[in-house]
Amino acid sequence: MIDIHAHVLPGVDDGPDTLEESITLVRSAVEQGVTKIIATPHHRPPRYDPKNVEEAYRLLKNRIKELNIPLELYLGREVYSDLNLIDMLQDIKPLNMVDSDYILLELPSLKIYPTHYTIFDELLQRNYRVVLAHIEKYPYLIDDYETLSYLIKLGFHTQINAKFVVTQTKKAIRAIKAGHVHIVASDAHDMNKRRYQLKEAYRIIARKLGTKIADQLFLENPNRVLNNQPLQVVLGEREKLSLIQRILCQI
Numbered sequence: 001m002i003d004i005h006a007h008v009l010p011g012v013d014d015g016p017d018t019l020e021e022s023i024t025l026v027r028s029a030v031e032q033g034v035t036k037i038i039a040t041p042h043h044r045p046p047r048y049d050p051k052n053v054e055e056a057y058r059l060l061k062n063r064i065k066e067l068n069i070p071l072e073l074y075l076g077r078e079v080y081s082d083l084n085l086i087d088m089l090q091d092i093k094p095l096n097m098v099d100s101d102y103i104l105l106e107l108p109s110l111k112i113y114p115t116h117y118t119i120f121d122e123l124l125q126r127n128y129r130v131v132l133a134h135i136e137k138y139p140y141l142i143d144d145y146e147t148l149s150y151l152i153k154l155g156f157h158t159q160i161n162a163k164f165v166v167t168q169t170k171k172a173i174r175a176i177k178a179g180h181v182h183i184v185a186s187d188a189h190d191m192n193k194r195r196y197q198l199k200e201a202y203r204i205i206a207r208k209l210g211t212k213i214a215d216q217l218f219l220e221n222p223n224r225v226l227n228n229q230p231l232q233v234v235l236g237e238r239e240k241l242s243l244i245q246r247i248l249c250q251i
């Protein structure tokens with residue numbers, strides 16, 4: 001699996017405090033079958049200071065190599081879409097994922113404002129490939145199929161967390177079946193409440209929708225982010241499921 005959303009860098013956001021904790025966290029990812037991680041520390045100044053991110057990335061990457069942990073680490077950001085976003089993009093170049101056109105965008109938790117649509121429009125005009133982070137965390141969006149469909153038609157992509165699949169399976173499967181999910185990622189922060197649950201989530205989706213769809217969500221589309229290629233549409237039409245799969249996932 002390839003994880004495109006994880007808070008594994010030490011001392012830069014609400015992820016691990018120390019390098020040792022970061023190593024424990026990435027080891028737990030490897031145990032679950034993760035081979036590549038894009039580290040995505042919160043980019044939300046002034047709450048989180050971005051100035052130490054690159055150093056923390058180098059530190060962890062070197063330590064992973066020293067310890068021969070079979071994991072490739074890349075650098076991205078989880079960029080909070082406050083109203084200064086466009087200014088931020090002008091000032092700070094490396095907010096994209098792995099120097100690609102992809103940007104992982106976090107939305108406000110309660111609502112988006114009309115100004116956000118100006119930001120969305122600006123991002124698309126600048127040819128960013130936007131992945132909306134953990135859409136299940138936005139109550140105004142996850143149940144609003146009309147708006148989600150509209151944003152996806154405009155060219156936005158979406159990501160859900162593994163925890164959502166594990167804890168709210170029916171809702172997650174429904175969103176995938178509606179074609180509203182391109183990627184499942186960990187959003188892992190620690191070894192407790194926000195731990196790695198990718199393996200469990202993969203198994204659930206493979207059981208409900210088949211391994212082909214699970215691979216698209218956990219491996220193929222994440223790999224396309226790494227390689228700066230367009231993402232595949234995952235499901236979206238009930239007809240794409242076989243009769244047996246439809247019977248198995250009566251939810």
Ligand SMILES: [Fe+2]
Pocket residue numbers: 005006007078133187
């Ligand atoms: Fe996150």
